[in-house]
Amino acid sequence: MITLRQMEYLVTVVEQGSFTRAAELLHVTQPALSHQMRVLERAVGAPLLERLPRSVRLTPTGRALLPHARAALADARRSLCAARQAAGLEAGELEVATLYSVSLGVLPSALRAWRQAHPDVHIRLFEHRHVDELLAAMREGQADVAVGPPPPDWDGPVRALGVEEFVVVLPTDDPVGADGGGRVDLGVLAEREWVHYAPGHGLADLVERVCAAAGFQPRASVRTEQTASAPLLAAAGLGPALVPANVLPPGFDGLVLRPDPPVRRPLTAYSRRGGDPLTTAFVDVLAREATVLPAHLRDALQP
Amino acid sequence: MITLRQMEYLVTVVEQGSFTRAAELLHVTQPALSHQMRVLERAVGAPLLERLPRSVRLTPTGRALLPHARAALADARRSLCAARQAAGLEAGELEVATLYSVSLGVLPSALRAWRQAHPDVHIRLFEHRHVDELLAAMREGQADVAVGPPPPDWDGPVRALGVEEFVVVLPTDDPVGADGGGRVDLGVLAEREWVHYAPGHGLADLVERVCAAAGFQPRASVRTEQTASAPLLAAAGLGPALVPANVLPPGFDGLVLRPDPPVRRPLTAYSRRGGDPLTTAFVDVLAREATVLPAHLRDALQP
DNA sequence: CGTTGCCATAAGCTGCTCTCATGATCACGC
DNA sequence: GCGTGATCATGAGAGCAGCTTATGGCAACG
Numbered sequence: 001m002i003t004l005r006q007m008e009y010l011v012t013v014v015e016q017g018s019f020t021r022a023a024e025l026l027h028v029t030q031p032a033l034s035h036q037m038r039v040l041e042r043a044v045g046a047p048l049l050e051r052l053p054r055s056v057r058l059t060p061t062g063r064a065l066l067p068h069a070r071a072a073l074a075d076a077r078r079s080l081c082a083a084r085q086a087a088g089l090e091a092g093e094l095e096v097a098t099l100y101s102v103s104l105g106v107l108p109s110a111l112r113a114w115r116q117a118h119p120d121v122h123i124r125l126f127e128h129r130h131v132d133e134l135l136a137a138m139r140e141g142q143a144d145v146a147v148g149p150p151p152p153d154w155d156g157p158v159r160a161l162g163v164e165e166f167v168v169v170l171p172t173d174d175p176v177g178a179d180g181g182g183r184v185d186l187g188v189l190a191e192r193e194w195v196h197y198a199p200g201h202g203l204a205d206l207v208e209r210v211c212a213a214a215g216f217q218p219r220a221s222v223r224t225e226q227t228a229s230a231p232l233l234a235a236a237g238l239g240p241a242l243v244p245a246n247v248l249p250p251g252f253d254g255l256v257l258r259p260d261p262p263v264r265r266p267l268t269a270y271s272r273r274g275g276d277p278l279t280t281a282f283v284d285v286l287a288r289e290a291t292v293l294p295a296h297l298r299d300a301l302q303p
Numbered sequence: 304m305i306t307l308r309q310m311e312y313l314v315t316v317v318e319q320g321s322f323t324r325a326a327e328l329l330h331v332t333q334p335a336l337s338h339q340m341r342v343l344e345r346a347v348g349a350p351l352l353e354r355l356p357r358s359v360r361l362t363p364t365g366r367a368l369l370p371h372a373r374a375a376l377a378d379a380r381r382s383l384c385a386a387r388q389a390a391g392l393e394a395g396e397l398e399v400a401t402l403y404s405v406s407l408g409v410l411p412s413a414l415r416a417w418r419q420a421h422p423d424v425h426i427r428l429f430e431h432r433h434v435d436e437l438l439a440a441m442r443e444g445q446a447d448v449a450v451g452p453p454p455p456d457w458d459g460p461v462r463a464l465g466v467e468e469f470v471v472v473l474p475t476d477d478p479v480g481a482d483g484g485g486r487v488d489l490g491v492l493a494e495r496e497w498v499h500y501a502p503g504h505g506l507a508d509l510v511e512r513v514c515a516a517a518g519f520q521p522r523a524s525v526r527t528e529q530t531a532s533a534p535l536l537a538a539a540g541l542g543p544a545l546v547p548a549n550v551l552p553p554g555f556d557g558l559v560l561r562p563d564p565p566v567r568r569p570l571t572a573y574s575r576r577g578g579d580p581l582t583t584a585f586v587d588v589l590a591r592e593a594t595v596l597p598a599h600l601r602d603a604l605q606p
Numbered sequence: 607c608g609t610t611g612c613c614a615t616a617a618g619c620t621g622c623t624c625t626c627a628t629g630a631t632c633a634c635g636c
Numbered sequence: 637g638c639g640t641g642a643t644c645a646t647g648a649g650a651g652c653a654g655c656t657t658a659t660g661g662c663a664a665c666g
Contacts (some may be wrong), residue, residue, distance in 0.1 A: 006376075021611080031657085042587070043420070045580075046390035054663080061390040064388065082371055083367050332625055338646085354645090357648085
């Protein structure tokens with residue numbers, strides 16, 4: 001059975017007159033494209049393309065097939081478009097409220113998937129420094145959906161997205177990393193000066209609460225407003241920082257330790273009751289695509 | 304990206320009003336169908352089907368999508384049809400000449416694949432008892448393509464299909480099978496009465512030739528005109544038979560031994576020069592699909 | 607003649623598509 | 637009300653398809 005993908009590949013090769021350029025456009029490698037064209041030719045039973053040294057041209061067989069291939073691709077696009085219009089998903093604007101750290105760590109992958117599936121639905125993002133701010137804004141009707149910790153006394157739909165894990169960041173050569181098997185008792189860092197968050201920043205409260213549970217109040221070497229700065233400053237030697245694991249990029253150059261006991265924060269997507277199809281669809285994409293615990297740290301953080 | 308298969312599945316479910324019946328028609332299981340409908344609904348972002356206890360009905364979203372799905376499927380079929388018509392592959396008659404044993408062992412799988420891909424191209428089969436007969440018929444222009452051993456002094460295209468392996472068949476409890484590790488020196492069977500082939504049958508010559516090389520002339524308990532009978536008669540105890548491995552069905556109830564030295568016969572597809580697209584396409588299918596060495600004996604027969 | 611451009615092929619990895627097994631829900635008949 | 641049958645959903649596992657990386661072959665060009 002020939003596939004829409006094969007037809008799309010053929011159309012692109014013909015338009016570009018080159019396997020190599022078509023492969024680039026399609027975001028696959030040339031051998032994959034070459035192979036699929038062969039598969040398609042075998043399904044038909046005759047060559048569709050004539051490979052010339054510096055170009056590619058259609059055979060008469062290929063010329064007969066091409067317009068129907070284009071039509072099939074157009075029909076497939078129209079089927080999706082018509083279905084989405086019927087479901088109210090084709091266009092519009094979706095308002096998303098969240099925390100700074102979430103918009104840095106968890107959201108990007110979900111937003112990427114969403115834009116791919118719904119290119120004409122605009123996203124408007126509201127960022128908040130603190131959990132309480134976020135909830136208050138939602139109660140006042142700020143956005144269609146919020147992404148944050150479970151909201152107390154919320155009467156609309158609440159969808160669990162996963163549990164964020166916090167990690168301690170230090171320079172690669174910090175002596176605390178020499179033993180402990182990738183874990184650290186926060187009490188060991190009681191005398192350090194910490195990379196802390198600015199007052200009113202949601203993670204400041206979390207750091208205070210966690211250190212208090214470990215028996216000390218952290219002194220700050222620096223207080224940052226930007227979640228993304230904290231791991232960089234810590235790796236540079238300004239002191240330990242406690243950050244959500246999901247804000248660390250792959251290949252982050254620093255010492256990453258798990259606090260013992262673990263510091264975790266569940267994340268949810270919550271919206272108002274009687275939500276529209278767009279919001280529902282977005283929450284579905286979030287639940288599927290949000291990178292709450294990034295793959296490159298998942299193995300290291302599991303018990 | 305939604306696929307033609309998903310659309311085909313949806314159309315069939317809607318026409319049948321039942322996942323179970325649609326799955327039967329499509330020759331897949333119900334869970335596969337159920338899963339693909341879910342995948343499609345996720346790609347769209349909204350339900351397409353409403354599952355009722357004894358039936359299935361379309362949602363408004365599904366109703367919007369369906370006509371375009373039908374159109375895409377129709378365009379895909381037209382693309383294949385148009386391409387094949389341009390290539391001269393859509394209809395017609397193909398004449399195939401071969402040996403009795405080949406039409407029994409090697410050809411069926413290739414013909415099955417051919418009929419699937421080219422349902423409107425009729426096959427006319429000419430069977431011959433002997434290699435020389437086959438070649439003479441082809442020289443006289445009998446068929447479009449012949450399947451048999453390499454033809455001497457043939458001036459058209461010759462395509463190798465693989466090498467047939469011959470095996471000795473005996474009853475399961477024959478003492479020759481007790482040692483030898485699945486192999487047998489034909490000389491050991493010199494005093495036996497053989498299940499032989501009728502004079503003029505191509506395999507009669509081959510048996511005579513092979514036994515002469517082992518130093519004896521076989522006596523015949525029976526001479527059969529039918530290649531398919533030989534293994535059955537041998538397994539029933541009328542004597543050893545030498546048959547192409549590919550005529551043995553899976554689960555054949557008999558002792559199967561490899562002659563030592565091995566007895567092999569290459570097979571080719573040969574046709575006249577300047578052959579038409581249909582013949583070329585058929586030879587391609589043959590080269591890909593012909594079961595020269597069946598999978599269930601392949602491991603046992605390898606060195 | 608050497609270099610560059612471009613497609614084909616092989617090997618290996620990952621994700622998709624299927625099957626089988628099982629569970630949940632509903633309708634129907636006794 | 638209970639048992640049975642029909643039907644779709646979900647989970648686990650196997651095999652296959654589709655991809656990537658590496659490499660080779662061929663033709664054109666300087």
